[in-house]
Amino acid sequence: MDHRCAGDAAGQGGAVTGALIGAIEAGGTKFVLALSDADGTLIERGRIATRSGHETLAEARDWFAAAAERHGSIGAFGIASFGPIGINPDSADYGVYLSTVKPGWHRTSLAEALAPFAAPMAVQSDVNGAALAETLHGAGRGHQVVAYTTVGTGIGSGVVNRGAIMGGISHYETGHIHVPQDPAIDPFAGVCTYHGNCCEGLASGPAIMARWGHDLSGASEQQIALIAGYLAHLSVALISLHRPDRLIFGGGVMQAAGVLDSLRQQTRAIVAGYLPEWDADLSERIVAPELGHDAGIIGAIELGRCKLTGG
Amino acid sequence: MDHRCAGDAAGQGGAVTGALIGAIEAGGTKFVLALSDADGTLIERGRIATRSGHETLAEARDWFAAAAERHGSIGAFGIASFGPIGINPDSADYGVYLSTVKPGWHRTSLAEALAPFAAPMAVQSDVNGAALAETLHGAGRGHQVVAYTTVGTGIGSGVVNRGAIMGGISHYETGHIHVPQDPAIDPFAGVCTYHGNCCEGLASGPAIMARWGHDLSGASEQQIALIAGYLAHLSVALISLHRPDRLIFGGGVMQAAGVLDSLRQQTRAIVAGYLPEWDADLSERIVAPELGHDAGIIGAIELGRCKLTGG
Numbered sequence: 068m069d070h071r072c073a074g075d076a077a078g079q080g081g082a083v084t085g086a087l088i089g090a091i092e093a094g095g096t097k098f099v100l101a102l103s104d105a106d107g108t109l110i111e112r113g114r115i116a117t118r119s120g121h122e123t124l125a126e127a128r129d130w131f132a133a134a135a136e137r138h139g140s141i142g143a144f145g146i147a148s149f150g151p152i153g154i155n156p157d158s159a160d161y162g163v164y165l166s167t168v169k170p171g172w173h174r175t176s177l178a179e180a181l182a183p184f185a186a187p188m189a190v191q192s193d194v195n196g197a198a199l200a201e202t203l204h205g206a207g208r209g210h211q212v213v214a215y216t217t218v219g220t221g222i223g224s225g226v227v228n229r230g231a232i233m234g235g236i237s238h239y240e241t242g243h244i245h246v247p248q249d250p251a252i253d254p255f256a257g258v259c260t261y262h263g264n265c266c267e268g269l270a271s272g273p274a275i276m277a278r279w280g281h282d283l284s285g286a287s288e289q290q291i292a293l294i295a296g297y298l299a300h301l302s303v304a305l306i307s308l309h310r311p312d313r314l315i316f317g318g319g320v321m322q323a324a325g326v327l328d329s330l331r332q333q334t335r336a337i338v339a340g341y342l343p344e345w346d347a348d349l350s351e352r353i354v355a356p357e358l359g360h361d362a363g364i365i366g367a368i369e370l371g372r373c374k375l376t377g378g
Numbered sequence: 379m380d381h382r383c384a385g386d387a388a389g390q391g392g393a394v395t396g397a398l399i400g401a402i403e404a405g406g407t408k409f410v411l412a413l414s415d416a417d418g419t420l421i422e423r424g425r426i427a428t429r430s431g432h433e434t435l436a437e438a439r440d441w442f443a444a445a446a447e448r449h450g451s452i453g454a455f456g457i458a459s460f461g462p463i464g465i466n467p468d469s470a471d472y473g474v475y476l477s478t479v480k481p482g483w484h485r486t487s488l489a490e491a492l493a494p495f496a497a498p499m500a501v502q503s504d505v506n507g508a509a510l511a512e513t514l515h516g517a518g519r520g521h522q523v524v525a526y527t528t529v530g531t532g533i534g535s536g537v538v539n540r541g542a543i544m545g546g547i548s549h550y551e552t553g554h555i556h557v558p559q560d561p562a563i564d565p566f567a568g569v570c571t572y573h574g575n576c577c578e579g580l581a582s583g584p585a586i587m588a589r590w591g592h593d594l595s596g597a598s599e600q601q602i603a604l605i606a607g608y609l610a611h612l613s614v615a616l617i618s619l620h621r622p623d624r625l626i627f628g629g630g631v632m633q634a635a636g637v638l639d640s641l642r643q644q645t646r647a648i649v650a651g652y653l654p655e656w657d658a659d660l661s662e663r664i665v666a667p668e669l670g671h672d673a674g675i676i677g678a679i680e681l682g683r684c685k686l687t688g689g
Contacts, residue, residue: 212546224619228546235523235539235621236655243652244615247556261652304555308535308619310546341554341572344547 086142088371089131089184091177092363093117093148094193095169098127099364102134102141105375107368110138120164120175128180135184144181144188145371147196147363152177154190154238162190189370191225192238196366197356198225199232201315203369205357210313214305215356216241218298219318222267226309233309242267246300253278253293270297272319283323294320295329302334302353306345317356327355397453399682400442400495403674404428404459405504406480409438410675413445413452416686418679421449431475431486439491446495455492455499456682458507458674463488465501465549473501500681502536503549507677508667509536510543512626514680516668521624525616526667527552529609530629533578537620544620553578557611564589564604581608583630594634605631606640613645613664617656628667638666 087110092099100113111134115126135141146162149169153160162177181188191199198207198215207213207227216224222242226233233239243265255278257268268274275282275294283291302314314334321327331349338345345352358365398421403410411424422445426437446452457473460480464471473488492499502510509518509526518524518538527535533553537544544550554576566589568579579585586593586605594602613625625645632638642660649656656663669676 228544233539233544236623237621239621240618240653242618244618245558245611245648247558261650262648300556304615304619307551307555308615310548310550312547337556337573339572342551 086375087139088368088375089141089144090364090367090371091146092367095149098123100127100130101364102138103368107372119171124180141184141186143186143371143374145367146177146190147193147367150192154192162188187374189374191370193363194223195225195232195238197362198227199369200358200362200366201356202227204365206315206354207313212311213313214309214311215315217318218320219272222271244304246297266297266301270294283320291325292329295326296333298330299333299337303337314353315356396450397686398450399679399686400452400455401675401678401682402457403678406460409434411438411441412675413449414679418683430482435491452495452497454497454682454685456678457488457501458504458678461503465503473499498685500685502681504674505534506536506543506549508673509538510680511669511673511677512667513538515676517626517665518624523622524624525620525622526626528629529631530583533582555615557608577608577612581605594631602636603640606637607644609641610644610648614648625664626667
């Protein structure tokens with residue numbers, strides 16, 4: 068695992084009264100910045116445009132320096148970021164952007180940028196941050212094992228198991244598994260640069276646009292079912308390889324009417340009674356997220372809270 | 379998670395000097411029983427035939443009672459068992475056989491059978507037990523995240539992440555994901571009772587026998603490649619959903635010459651450079667198990683050791 072924090076740390080917050088949390092939701096077009104107190108209450112929130120790594124992180128650092136000037140010193144940072152970024156705390160690449168794709172970001176280091184604050188830092192992928200936020204404060208509340216998946220420009224999942232964000236030597240890449248495709252029904256070659264017709268290559272937003280020239284809001288019932296069917300195989304892979312008690316599916320593709328319902332029905336049909344908890348109406352098992360655009364920054368705050376209390 | 383024990387507990391063993399471990403590898407045809415000391419050294423080993431749940435567990439109980447009479451009291455039990463069995467310690471079904479399939483086992487309880495010893499008990503699936511044993515003492519030694527898969531009568535995997543056996547609300551069911559199948563090359567409908575052509579339905583020992591009337595020892599290169607290809611998709615699912623740094627593939631199907639090599643090559647081909655650690659010769663990444671038939675009982679002993687030290 069990369070992150071363990073047993074749920075809501077409000078109780079422990081009292082032990083570090085006065086210390087604040089700096090939180091970053093790092094996205095490809097904008098960075099959302101936040102300062103919260105130790106129990107997660109928002110004190111100040113900002114937003115900067117994403118430029119080069121060096122420029123963007125310098126601006127973020129200045130924002131936190133000014134905010135700390137006004138409100139008090141920062142005891143920990145939590146960051147939920149686009150990737151690829153090192154999220155293994157034992158690795159030299161922790162908090163380092165690894166992409167050679169995004170111009171001006173390769174080898175940019177969050178740890179270096181935030182070093183002046185001398186505060187510990189928890190770094191996670193954006194999807195893992197959202198998964199944590201949804202588990203603690205959103206659609207996963209009260210569940211033991213939550214798998215959160217976003218289906219948009221890409222497809223990715225985060226799994227939170229009894230308060231801990233799951234990960235191996237790096238974050239999961241669930242969108243890149245291959246799922247059954249019947250070329251007689253869907254001859255589409257897929258859009259994934261690496262894999263063509265992996266799940267992301269067949270069912271992400273860009274795959275839908277490339278295949279039909281429109282998104283799912285203008286899709287037929289058959290088109291909805293086709294995309295939901297690919298996602299149902301991902302859903303079954305998550306079920307089989309993580310045994311969650313709740314699946315959350317969000318992102319742009321899931322917004323279209325009928326996708327979530329079709330995903331539920333097809334997931335149940337594929338499991339085919341093998342696992343009793345998935346052999347029922349799945350309205351309460353497979354659900355939409357609840358936090359919307361706030362999931363990322365809420366997740367980042369929670370990552371920081373956990374770091375503040377030694378997690 | 380269902381089990382957390384940070385690797386070798388020999389250091390802590392000293393704290394409970396004198397307490398012994400009772401270990402059971404519970405299989406469909408035989409139960410292997412063992413008594414070890416706190417550092418895992420075998421003291422005595424036995425074997426009984428698997429009959430009804432009540433008879434078998436009574437005989438196991440008597441064996442341990444006699445062994446304890448000779449060697450000293452049992453401080454903890456570790457059990458690696460066939461399933462389905464409850465492995466969630468928070469559930470009322472912990473250590474209870476859930477199968478209605480195996481005659482005379484439904485609702486048989488290990489906890490009830492071993493109650494006379496008043497010792498804590500760690501129960502895991504047989505695959506998870508073997509995964510733990512291979513990680514600590516076999517082909518996974520020195521690796522952070524090990525995914526162990528057995529391909530035989532069925533297909534199942536256990537994942538050990540930094541010393542902890544991973545699990546959600548129950549153990550994983552990796553054999554039951556669906557993998558791409560080209561009916562022009564392999565029109566076989568699959569043998570899985572529930573799913574037909576899930577991975578287990580296509581690539582398990584019975585699937586191979588049903589399709590060709592012989593096992594892989596008499597197979598052509600094309601047949602080997604077909605089966606290894608299905609397993610490569612499972613391998614990619616494990617890689618994508620658990621990010622292990624080592625995969626172990628064992629079981630009868632993996633014994634045939636060429637299967638492991640083909641699995642390595644096809645796994646690399648499917649990942650297609652997306653994850654750098656899998657874009658290399660995979661001889662050291664995907665390996666055979668090392669412990670052979672002893673993996674189950676060694677895993678059971680380790681489960682008991684962990685329980686003895688409070689894990």
